[in-house]
Amino acid sequence: MATKNKTTETEVSVNDFIASFVDSEQKKTDSFKLMELMQEWSGYDAKLWGPTIIGFGTHHYKYASGHEGDMPLIAFSPRKAAFSLYVYSDNEGSKSLLGELGKFKMGKACIYVNKLSDINLSTLEKLCKGTIAYLQKHPESAC
Numbered sequence: 001m002a003t004k005n006k007t008t009e010t011e012v013s014v015n016d017f018i019a020s021f022v023d024s025e026q027k028k029t030d031s032f033k034l035m036e037l038m039q040e041w042s043g044y045d046a047k048l049w050g051p052t053i054i055g056f057g058t059h060h061y062k063y064a065s066g067h068e069g070d071m072p073l074i075a076f077s078p079r080k081a082a083f084s085l086y087v088y089s090d091n092e093g094s095k096s097l098l099g100e101l102g103k104f105k106m107g108k109a110c111i112y113v114n115k116l117s118d119i120n121l122s123t124l125e126k127l128c129k130g131t132i133a134y135l136q137k138h139p140e141s142a143c
Contacts, residue, residue: 006050007049007050007053007071008049008050008070009047009048009049009055009058009070009072010047010048010049010050012048013048014035014046014047014048014054017048017052017054018031018032018035018054018078021052021078022078023080026115027078027083027115028078030078030083030115030116031054031076031078031083033116034054034076034083034116035054037121037124037125038054038056038074038075038076038128039056041074041125041128041129041132042056042057042073042074042128042132043057044056044057044073047072049071049072049075052077052078052079053072053075053076053077053084053086054075054076054077054078055071055072055073055074055075055086056072056073056074056075057072057073057074057132058070058071058072058073059071059072059073059135059136061135072086073131073132073135073136074086074087074128074131074132075087081112082105082112082113082114083112083113083114083115083116084107084110084111084112085110085111085112085113085124086109086110087111087124087127087128087131088106088109088110088111088127088131089109089130089131089134089135089138090109091130091134093130093134094127094130094131094134097123097126097127097130100120100123101119101120101123101124101127102118102119102120102123103118103119104118104119111127
């Protein structure tokens with residue numbers, strides 16, 4: 001039986017979400033700046049995915065196993081501890097950019113940053129655009 005993805009696009013206002021969910025003024029400022037930049041870099045409006053992920057564009061993926069679903073091309077979440085940036089694809093282009101990004105921690109497919117001033121925004125732009133290009137060419141990829 002196919003499983004339903006838990007994180008799907010919603011109709012909730014991204015501006016309302018940031019205003020009500022984010023408790024730090026600096027994180028609110030950074031959230032609105034990230035939203036503006038990711039909209040510009042992706043060419044897509046911000047949409048809320050699930051309860052806390054702000055995504056841009058849509059990527060439909062399908063694995064060899066038959067599992068398939070939709071996810072944003074790039075996204076972020078203004079979590080309490082740090083921003084979760086969903087802008088990384090596991091390829092040589094993305095890997096080579098990490099050394100130029102600045103101060104961050106890496107999860108499996110997620111980059112964690114405390115604040116935007118900790119990272120190089122032009123490198124983040126390259127990561128975002130590279131990930132969008134990679135996902136558009138690789139429908140089997142979900143991260």
